[in-house]
Amino acid sequence: MAKKSKFFLISGILLVIVFALVYVGVTLTSNLGKTKTQVTAADAAKRLNKLYSNISVSMDTPIKGQIDLNPVDVADSLPEISKFPITVNNTTNNFVEIFSSPEKGGTGVDGWLTEVANEFNKANINVNGKPASVKIRNIASGTGVDYIKSGKYIPDAITPSNELWGEMIKASGVKTQLVTKRLVGNVPGIVLSKAKYDALVEKYGSVNVKTVTEAIANNEFSMGYTDPFASSTGLNFLVTALNTFDSSNILGDKAVQGFEKFQANVPFTASTTIQMRDAAKSGMLDGFVLEYQTFVNASDLKSGYVFTPFGVRHDSPLYALGDLPQEKLDVIKKFADFVAQNKYQNTAKEKGFNSLEEYKSELAVVDGNLLSSAQKLWKEKKNGNKAIAAVFVTDVSGSMAGEPLNRLKESLLKGQKFLGRDNSIGLVSYSSDVTINLPIGKYDTNQQSMFVGAVDSLQASGGTATFDGIVVALKMLEDELAVNPTSKPLIFVLSDGETNEGHTLKDIKSLVETYKVPIYTIGYNANIKALQSISSINEAASINADTDDVVYKIGNLFNVQM
Incomplete structure (x- = not known):
């Protein structure tokens, strides 16, 4: 015992x-x-301070410039229409020009309408006794609508991805005639990782926009969507989400409050579908929005993701525009009939269209004026209670002298009209050394005037220490966040991409990763790959700012991110 x-x-x-x-x-x-x-956090701060201490930084005396308080002139910011490619040329004098959305008016799997239009032009079709043909211009739906609404360029017809754009054109006062509700079938959807999809089904019983917005509002997963000013799927998602909060009034207090709660937990709004997909592939997002035709043609999404349709179908309606002569209307109608043939509808299926035919639009047609108001609401509420703190880092090295620097200045002076008043901005310039031209401050009329003055005074000379400029911007943002910790930090680098002095990407990459500050890059006669390597660190966009469309591109970028 x-x-x-x-x-x-x-x-x-x-x-x-x-x-x-x-x-x-x-x-x-x-x-x-x-x-x-x-x-790690402490080391990052020490590392930043050490890098900063090795840089020659001077402080410029802010000078006020003359500001333009007139609203944004969309027509003025749009490039010449020749910027957007003609994928099918007319072969006769009796022809119509049609704007086509890129998923069907491009090449390869995105070239269905291009191929059908070429067949139409070869078919020797006579309309009113004259041989007829079509010209197809490949242009994003939102951009095409901007041209039409502004009056800068109006084609004979447009086939956007969905009917929402047609309603917006109609509301703008441009005469709009629906020729056919459908050229080819397509559906927008929410794409979720299989694990997240199963988790939502287990908790909510199903996956749809209502359960997704509720789960995001409860901060249960991360999802991104595309710019509703430019993207058909983004616009569709916005109005569908507002409709789930209050179907009787998508702009009422109940809908706005629901959207604010939802939007507060959306970490990412992409300027383009490509940027959205890259962010998804990085593992940053549990879900994102995409058209089905793109989804089935993306080999990297075929396994591990689930597609759930939502909103209005994307059936590529065709609209005639303006006071067209009868013979042009007849050509447009004849083309719509040609496209509807079984032969071409079957080839569309091979490219990912005409699937999910059982899905019916869950949203009624929305008035165009209401859609424009929904876009404005998104612009006002998309950042929730988090104001943006942004630093613009401008390259003023010798290689930027002349036209590149002039375009950089034009970009900022015209693009600054898209910056929200609740945000804060600062400006840094760099050559061999770095100058803080404008400390971060709230973007009121006074700060706007000093921003314009700082941009106007930029002059080019010396070497190119790009990463020194980024380090200074990070330090400015760190100091700003110490005072306003709820701010969302951003950096915009405007450069030709060639770095020959100061710190390197290797020196700062881990630091940028730790601080998680997105760095958007805008290139002027640039080494775009070098700039993309900076933007890709935290899934930001990189823009190749060609001479004729830089203002429009930057306006879109600022509109989404600021």
Whole structure:
């Protein structure tokens, strides 16, 4: 009996010791983990300060410039229409020009309408006794609508991705005649990782826009969508989400409050579908929006993701525009009939169209004026309670002298009209050294005037220390966040991409990753790959600012991110 008691006593002591060791081990591991995180953050600050101390930084005296308080002139910002390619040329004098959305008016799997239009032009079709043909211009739906609404360029017809754009054209006062509700079938959808899809089904019973917006509002997963000013799927998602909050009034208080709660937990709005897909592939997002035709043609999305349709179908309606002569209307109608033939509808299916035919639009037609108001609401509410703190980092090295610097200035002076008044901005310029031209400040009329003055005074000379400029911008943002911790930091780098002095990408990459500050790059006669390597660190966009469309591109970028 004594032996048993002694055995149990020793066993008990051993158990206590083992438990204590496990407990201590777990505690140490936990504390070490915490310490590591804290040290990493502290090390990042020390690293930033060390890099900053090695840079020659001067402070410029802000000079006020003359500001233009007139609203944005969309027509003035649009490039010449020749910027957008003609994918099919007319072959006769009796022809119509049609704007086509890129998923069907391009090449390859995105070239269905291009191929059908070429067939139409070869078919020797006569309309009113004259041989007829079509010209197809490949242009994003939102951009095409901007040309039409502004009056800068109005084609004979347009086939956007969905009917929402047609309603907006109609509301703008341009005469709009629906020729056919459908050229080819397509559907927008929410694409979720399989794991997240299963989790939502388990909790909510199903996946749709209502359950997705509720889950995002509850901060249960990360999802992004595309710019509703430019993207058909983005616009569709915006109005569908507003409709789920209050179907009786998508702009009422109930809908706005629901949208604000939802939007507060949306980490990412992409300027383009390509940017959205890249962010998804990085693992940054659990879900995003995409058209089905793009989804089925993306080999990297075929496994591991689930597609759920939403909103208005994307059936590529065809509209005639303006006061067209009857013979042009007849050509447009004849083309619509030609496209509807089984032969061409079957080839469309091979390119990913005409699937999910059982899906019916879950949203009624929305008035064009209401759609424009929804876009404005998005612009006002998209950042929630988080104001943006942005630093513009401008390259004023010798290689930017002349036309590149002139275009850079034009970009900022015209693009600054898209910056929200609740945001804060600063300006840095760099050559061999770095100058803080304008400290970060709220973008009120005074700051706007000093921003314009700072941009006007930029002059080019010296070497190119791009990464020194980024380090200074990071330091400015770190100081700003210490005062306004809820701000969302952004950096915009405007450069030709060639770095020959100062720190390197390798020196700052881990630092940028730690701070998680998106760096958007805009290139002027640039080494675009060098700039893309900077933007890709935190999934930001990189723009190749060609001479004739830089203002429009930057306006879109600022509209989305600021």
